[in-house]
Amino acid sequence: MDLNSEADENIKNEQKQEEEEEEKQHFHVLAVDDSNIDRKLLERLLTVSSYQVTCVDSGDKALEYLGLLDIEENEFSRTSISSSKSSQKKASKVNLIMTDYSMPGITGYDLLKRVKGSTWKDVPVVVMSSENIPSRINMCLEGGAEEFLLKPVKLADLRKLHSHLLNTTNINDTKEQNDSIIDDDLNNNTNKRKVTSPENSERRPRIQELPVS
Template identity: 45%
Template sequence: MEELKEEEEEELVVVRNDDGDDKVRILVVDDSPLDRKVVDMLLKRSDGLFEVISADSGMKAMQVLGFNEEKSDFPSAKEQKIDIILTDYCMPEMTGYDLLKAVKEHDCPRSIPVVIMSSENDPQRIKRCLAVGAEDFFLKPLKVQDAQKLRQYARLTGPTPKTGTKRKLSVDMMSETESSARRPRLAGVAVA
């Protein structure tokens, strides 16, 4: 219980990894100290692949990410190299949904995946979060399988390609036989 009281007094916990960049850095945002502790323990027990950075509110998460215009005492997201954000949906002042929208609207060099978690299984809430760009929606309490999914979401992301980098061939450059011979086929799909 003393450990929990100490965490309640701490507004922001920043854990740094001096071993290198082999760990997935995850920003856990939850207003409940107990829920943050449970998520922290689960992630740290996942083969030591996660480095957890905790924030107790959406506003603190914005500071950690460097999205606030005001000067922050916290290291910026670039310094911490945050790979993924795991945020609670229901929080005072700034909900997890609001944080998700802010992250997706912010002009970042790379998109940071956001996963929402909630103790309420509300299909409309889930659909709304996924529509805005959440990678996934987890129900609390988190499970080992959820930690494995988080690792996958963080590893699948990389620098966002610049728009207009895809090479397009004009119709004149492609021969009729070449385009039809290389057209991908889907098994079990009929074209009418």
């Protein structure tokens, strides 16, 4: 390979990396872990990788954030949900859910099943655990998990999730386009239904025939 070809290849690689970094900024990850240390580590890794991340400390709060759990008193969630950005992203923009397996109450597997049985079924779910138990791993993968990662999660693990995020982004874009089309159709139909009443419509003037002399 000559110097010019090598330089062109380096430029292409740099452009590809820049495009990937720009794409990551649009990806929103919901991280679920009852361990404060593991949750902070995961949040840091995702933030360093240019992902937007929202962290919650239980499966119940993850379901609440996704709108899958009705809770009358939400005051506790104000302090338990933290975002890497100053403004919290809407749940409709979640591109990936990463959850610990062993949690009190709703486990990671329970959360996986609830998500896959809801309107969020197209969002990839990654289950994490510090225990390498083959039966548990197979159960989660058969239940719809995209990946099963062993803790502690590393940056190399997050790189493997990029393709899943791209697929989810395309799904979300299609949904937004369909919603926009539906809204436009509804507005057009509403306008068409507006009919002017006969009283307000212009009446044709009567033509008076003159007598023939």
